[in-house]
Amino acid sequence: xxxxxxxxxxxxxxxxxxxxxxxxxxxxxxxxxxxxxxxxxxxxxxxxxxxxxxxxxxxxxxxxxxxxxxxxxxxxxxxxxxxxxxxxxxxxxxxxxxxxxxxxxxxxxxxxxxxxxxxxxxxxxxxxxxxxxxxxxxxxxxxxxxxxxxxxxxxxxxxxxxxxxxxxxxxxxxxxxxxxxxxxxxxxxxxxxxxxxxxxxxxxxxxxxxxxxxxxxxxxxxxxxxxxxxxxxxxxxxxxxxxxxxxxxxxxxxxxxxxxxxxxxxxxxxxxxxxxxxxxxxxxxxxxxxxxxxxxxxxxxxxxxxxxxxxxxxxxxxxxxxxxxxxxxxxxxxxxxxxxxxxxxxxxxxxxxxxxxxxxxxxxxxxxxxxxxxxxxxxxxxxxxxxxxxxxxxxxxxxxxxxxxxxxxxxxxxxxxxxxxxxxxxxxxxxxxxxxxxxxxxxxxxxxxxxxxxxxxxxxxxxxxxxxxxxxxxxxxxxxxxxxxxxxxxxxxxxxxxxxxxxxxxxxxxxxxxxxxxxxxxxxxxxxxxxxxxxxxxxxxxxxxxxxxxxxxxxxxxxxxxxxxxxxxxxxxxxxxxxxxxxxxxxxxxxxxxxxxxxxxxxxxxxxxxxxxxxxxxxxxxxxxxxxxxxxxxxxxxxxxxxxxxxxxxxxxxxxxxxxxxxxxxxxxxxxxxxxxxxxxxxxxxxxxxxxxxxxxxxxxxxxxxxxxxxxxxxxxxxxxxxxxxxxxxxxxxxxxxxxxxxxxxxxxxxxxxxxxxxxxxxxxxxxxxxxxxxxxxxxxxxxxxxxxxxxxxxxxxxxxxxxxxxxxxxxxxxxxxxxxxxxxxxxxxxxxxxxxxxxxxxxxxxxxxxxxxxxxxxxxxxxxxxxxxxxxxxxxxxxxxxxxxxxxxxxxxxxxxxxxxxxx
Numbered sequence: 092x093x094x095x096x097x098x099x100x101x102x103x104x105x106x107x108x109x110x111x112x113x114x115x116x117x118x119x120x121x122x123x124x125x126x127x128x129x130x131x132x133x134x135x136x137x138x139x140x141x142x143x144x145x146x147x148x149x150x151x152x153x154x155x156x157x158x159x160x161x162x163x164x165x166x167x168x169x170x171x172x173x174x175x176x177x178x179x180x181x182x183x184x185x186x187x188x189x190x191x192x193x194x195x196x197x198x199x200x201x202x203x204x205x206x207x208x209x210x211x212x213x214x215x216x217x218x219x220x221x222x223x224x225x226x227x228x229x230x231x232x233x234x235x236x237x238x239x240x241x242x243x244x245x246x247x248x249x250x251x252x253x254x255x256x257x258x259x260x261x262x263x264x265x266x267x268x269x270x271x272x273x274x275x276x277x278x279x280x281x282x283x284x285x286x287x288x289x290x291x292x293x294x295x296x297x298x299x300x301x302x303x304x305x306x307x308x309x310x311x312x313x314x315x316x317x318x319x320x321x322x323x324x325x326x327x328x329x330x331x332x333x334x335x336x337x338x339x340x341x342x343x344x345x346x347x348x349x350x351x352x353x354x355x356x357x358x359x360x361x362x363x364x365x366x367x368x369x370x371x372x373x374x375x376x377x378x379x380x381x382x383x384x385x386x387x388x389x390x391x392x393x394x395x396x397x398x399x400x401x402x403x404x405x406x407x408x409x410x411x412x413x414x415x416x417x418x419x420x421x422x423x424x425x426x427x428x429x430x431x432x433x434x435x436x437x438x439x440x441x442x443x444x445x446x447x448x449x450x451x452x453x454x455x456x457x458x459x460x461x462x463x464x465x466x467x468x469x470x471x472x473x474x475x476x477x478x479x480x481x482x483x484x485x486x487x488x489x490x491x492x493x494x495x496x497x498x499x500x501x502x503x504x505x506x507x508x509x510x511x512x513x514x515x516x517x518x519x520x521x522x523x524x525x526x527x528x529x530x531x532x533x534x535x536x537x538x539x540x541x542x543x544x545x546x547x548x549x550x551x552x553x554x555x556x557x558x559x560x561x562x563x564x565x566x567x568x569x570x571x572x573x574x575x576x577x578x579x580x581x582x583x584x585x586x587x588x589x590x591x592x593x594x595x596x597x598x599x600x601x602x603x604x605x606x607x608x609x610x611x612x613x614x615x616x617x618x619x620x621x622x623x624x625x626x627x628x629x630x631x632x633x634x635x636x637x638x639x640x641x642x643x644x645x646x647x648x649x650x651x652x653x654x655x656x657x658x659x660x661x662x663x664x665x666x667x668x669x670x671x672x673x674x675x676x677x678x679x680x681x682x683x684x685x686x687x688x689x690x691x692x693x694x695x696x697x698x699x700x701x702x703x704x705x706x707x708x709x710x711x712x713x714x715x716x717x718x719x720x721x722x723x724x725x726x727x728x729x730x731x732x733x734x735x736x737x738x739x740x741x742x743x744x745x746x747x748x749x750x751x752x753x754x755x756x757x758x759x760x761x762x763x764x765x766x767x768x769x770x771x772x773x774x775x776x777x778x779x780x781x782x783x784x785x786x787x788x789x790x791x792x793x794x795x796x797x798x799x800x801x802x803x804x805x806x807x808x809x810x811x812x813x814x815x816x817x818x819x820x821x822x823x824x825x826x827x828x829x830x831x832x833x834x835x836x837x838x839x840x841x842x843x844x845x846x847x848x849x850x851x852x853x854x855x856x857x858x859x860x861x862x863x864x865x866x867x868x869x870x871x872x873x874x875x876x877x878x879x880x881x882x883x884x885x886x887x888x889x890x891x892x893x894x895x896x897x898x899x900x901x902x903x904x905x906x907x908x909x910x911x912x913x914x915x916x917x918x919x920x921x922x923x924x925x926x927x928x929x930x931x932x933x934x935x936x937x938x939x940x941x942x943x944x945x946x947x948x949x950x951x952x953x954x955x956x957x958x959x960x961x962x963x964x965x966x967x968x969x970x971x972x973x974x975x976x977x978x979x980x981x982x983x984x985x986x987x988x989x990x991x992x993x994x995x996x
Contacts, residue, residue: 436512446463504533632985634985891954
């Protein structure tokens with residue numbers, strides 16, 4: 092009798108009889124013999140009856156495998172031996188006993204198709220593969236059971252990377268099946284598949300085996316019976332307890348177990364996978380619980396959406412993957428019925444590779460199947476892949492770029508997505524965005540939106556984001572505008588002095604915060620202060636050169652400038668802004684510029700020098716000569732990167748470069764090379780601020796120079812966060828270069844006010860203002876102020892005198908202002924931008940309020956006049972490199988703002 096032992100925790104792996112080596116068996120029949128032997132051993136066959144015309148199969152005595160570490164004790168079995176004469180049978184039997192080892196089966200989930208010459212191939216169905224040391228068996232799901240399509244003894248073809256062939260079929264492995272319950276079910280289904288399905292009366296046909304040039308028909312009658320426990324052997328290796336139906340997937344009583352909130356005491360505990368849980372930091376555990384509670388409707392608001400608005404570097408991706416994995420494998424009803432089955436991740440195309448790497452990093456060993464469509468152009472293969480995603484169970488997560496989602500809306504509707512994740516979600520802030528409309532049409536109730544800067548310009552964008560993740564929670568847009576937007580904006584106008592209007596605005600602001608707070612989580616980089624080295628932010632105001640001043644004056648005095656200003660068209664204003672920004676960076680950037688033909692190219696021929704470039708060269712020389720650290724150079728323009736690249740070459744400094752023209756396939760290798768090599772091999776990294784994506788990790792450098800600023804603060808914030816994140820070991824220094832008294836300062840000031848708007852509704856900071864530059868006067872925007880050390884510092888009306896002292900704001904003054912009654916004459920002032928000179932010479936209450944607002948934006952910074960550094964030893968910039976530059980050439984830097992251990996502007 093063949094017997095199989097069953098352990099207390101479930102059936103152990105059956106003992107497989109050894110492979111029998113039969114001399115003179117042809118290759119064509121060798122596989123048949125092995126298949127017969129292996130099938131006979133793997134199945135519960137008792138008894139085996141064989142009929143042979145030319146010989147008789149004899150039983151072999153029990154073979155007891157030796158117990159060793161790593162193997163469970165096995166049940167002795169008899170071995171089916173094929174041979175010629177009786178003596179040969181004995182020899183083969185002895186050899187089989189000598190070579191016998193415990194068998195092991197591995198199961199892999201796959202997709203399969205018949206081999207075809209079609210250009211666009213599709214998969215025919217799902218299935219699984221059984222892999223042992225002797226054979227590989229392909230099983231296909233035919234809805235009733237898994238029937239065997241092909242079986243081979245040549246296991247060298249098997250691979251988990253790409254497509255391989257098995258007979259007339261092509262196969263691709265999706266993942267290895269490790270869950271014991273799934274394996275036991277597949278073993279049972281595999282037996283049914285061999286018998287022809289449940290209730291089938293099909294009997295296997297006789298198998299012809301050629302032995303020593305003789306045909307030997309062997310007929311095997313299979314009669315499946317329940318396994319019989321052999322009491323002669325006891326289970327000595329304990330097995331892990333397996334959860335039963337309705338039990339938690341992971342033990343909630345284990346030390347360090349992270350248990351999700353339950354809606355009812357009768358619910359099954361949902362526990363974060365310990366593999367991930369032990370890697371989460373406290374703030375990340377809080378983030379995962381927040382996301383879970385929002386998606387499961389446990390936070391008391393009407394919706395199932397969440398906005399994770401943490402700063403860059405806090406691990407939003409890891410928190411999202413942990414939440415996704417938890418919902419894919421568990422639910423309050425038990426692990427048998429997970430909350431989520433299909434997930435769509437929408438992100439910029441540059442971040443698709445980053446998401447793929449993050450999944451492999453946190454969920455290795457093919458624990459989750461992720462389909463990524465990273466090409467920019469939509470092909471027929473992409474469309475077929477999405478259709479297969481909907482039709483099969485192979486993949487659970489689909490990652491696509493926003494542009495491709497728009498082009499594949501029909502294919503996406505074939506899938507029933509249970510969860511939508513939008514990275515860089517502020518891209519959906521415009522309600523006319525077509526991608527936003529496609530995502531809404533998919534009708535996915537559970538949504539996670541990731542964005543470090545969800546509010547960038549106004550409250551209407553904030554409404555669009557909130558209405559997307561939790562539709563209708565703020566009413567329609569007209570209702571939101573009437574109930575919230577108008578009262579808030581009126582109360583925040585510069586000339587608003589009516590206490591009733593201010594009071595109503597504050598009341599509506601708080602009401603809006605109270606409604607959205609349950610599903611918005613916002614933490615700043617300060618939360619990582621205990622995990623990361625210190626960071627110092629330094630704003631260097633650089634004096635313009637004489638050539639730059641002359642170019643500014645030529646543009647301002649040209650007739651073309653007056654015509655463009657008088658038209659006040661968007662395109663005209665943009666051209667002027669671009670022109671002034673180029674002059675701030677380098678005069679050579681406007682050579683051959685067609686906007687102003689009056690400017691002589693002769694004046695600027697080969698003249699790349701600007702105030703910022705002079706400071707940059709000093710910075711690079713100091714860092715390369717006095718430290719072994721590496722530097723990131725960031726610019727918004729590839730033309731500016733070309734200039735910076737030439738500077739590095741002239742200084743004989745090594746570098747890597749990544750911009751919009753860098754192929755996607757080369758980006759990872761460039762970043763890895765820079766991070767893992769020394770400063771001698773790669774001193775600098777030239778980076779286009781909009782080409783790298785948010786997930787770009789450049790911790791190989793500890794200093795970053797932001798050469799020019801963008802109107803959108805998110806662009807600069809992302810760039811500055813690339814070196815101050817997990818894995819960084821050295822103190823970090825961020826340098827921002829600003830041309831004094833020019834448009835550079837206006838951009839910096841605008842960034843401050845945009846970020847302050849986010850502070851109001853995401854961080855719930857009191858007294859945050861967004862009105863300082865609501866209506867920018869273009870003439871003031873292009874006005875030069877050559878007599879100031881810092882136009883930004885002048886706006887503050889700060890009395891620090893540039894001595895680097897701590898700045899404070901008198902809160903009692905604010906309370907007195909709120910209690911003051913309105914005066915009619917104060918309301919006559921227009922709501923326009925006020926220059927620093929006006930603020931300095933005008934003492935009206937509204938200008939005093941402006942001064943306090945801009946001062947609040949820079950409250951964490953120390954204000955330093957470089958001229959005082961040589962005479963006042965108490966002034967500490969916080970960076971020896973900057974101090975050295977100032978001591979050598981104090982005329983290059985007009986003013987310094989510095990901040991230590993805080994987040995960026």
